[in-house]
Amino acid sequence: xxxxxxxxRPALADAKSGSFGAPSTGARITLTALPEGHVMHxxxxxxxxxxxxxxxxxxxxxxxAVRPYGPGQWFVIGDAPLAAAEIFAKTPLLEGKxxxxxxxxxxxxxxxxGASVEAVLAKGTAVDLALSNFPVGHSAMTLIxxxxxxxxxxxPESFELLVLRGFAESLWDELIQMSLEFGVDxxxxx
Amino acid sequence: xxxxxxxPHCGPRPKEEFTVRGDAGITRPAPDAxxxxxxxxxxxxxxxxxxxxxxxxxxxxxxxWLVVERDTMTHAIYxxxxxxxxxxxx
Numbered sequence: 001x002x003x004x005x006x007x008x009r010p011a012l013a014d015a016k017s018g019s020f021g022a023p024s025t026g027a028r029i030t031l032t033a034l035p036e037g038h039v040m041h042x043x044x045x046x047x048x049x050x051x052x053x054x055x056x057x058x059x060x061x062x063x064x065a066v067r068p069y070g071p072g073q074w075f076v077i078g079d080a081p082l083a084a085a086e087i088f089a090k091t092p093l094l095e096g097k098x099x100x101x102x103x104x105x106x107x108x109x110x111x112x113x114g115a116s117v118e119a120v121l122a123k124g125t126a127v128d129l130a131l132s133n134f135p136v137g138h139s140a141m142t143l144i145x146x147x148x149x150x151x152x153x154x155x156p157e158s159f160e161l162l163v164l165r166g167f168a169e170s171l172w173d174e175l176i177q178m179s180l181e182f183g184v185d186x187x188x189x190x
Numbered sequence: 191x192x193x194x195x196x197x198p199h200c201g202p203r204p205k206e207e208f209t210v211r212g213d214a215g216i217t218r219p220a221p222d223a224x225x226x227x228x229x230x231x232x233x234x235x236x237x238x239x240x241x242x243x244x245x246x247x248x249x250x251x252x253x254x255w256l257v258v259e260r261d262t263m264t265h266a267i268y269x270x271x272x273x274x275x276x277x278x279x280x
Contacts, residue, residue: 070199070252126204143250
């Protein structure tokens, strides 16, 4: 018997919310705490070949659902929460060539957008985020400051960051700091 | 130390994303090779001046083991390959 009730609370529920920094209107940054839906970590089996065509089968069909970040490694992400049984039921779709690990409890998404979004993220990472080098749909696992995050481009001026749950609020605060010169609206959904 | 490592999977990344394991040139002795061979394998390392091959782990990127050939004096990087592509084991 548990001594206290466990509550599911979004990682960014108590994070800073509101408008901060410069009062500019042209290049403002918008930070959004995205729904904690499903995050599936997919790892290819040894010698399973190119699985690029196979992985989207377990996704929800939305654009950017599948985010590759290294040889044989993907995150498959969506807004709808999935029960453990629903994730387990997807395993046969991969024909034994890859395994799925539910990371929905462990990683959360932050949306960041605005005309100056590349300049803000460039303060934290060395990855070249220019549209020509980092097109829409591209993903990269990297460090933002000292925090490991998966950066995915979802539009010409918008990115999503996937970060370990325990680091989410710290990264959120850092992103606000990094955006102050342009002005930032932080939306936790409260 | 070299500041940019050209990961074959991720492109150029700063060294802070990597963890250095050390010399990639040593081979694991046979289980019955004797105490001296195992002592040397576990503890003894050269400290070369010049070209050196090392295992680097792209910890904050693709999480792959790489073989980085670099110059310990000039900090130049010559080659970076995936460790599995080289058939390197240790």
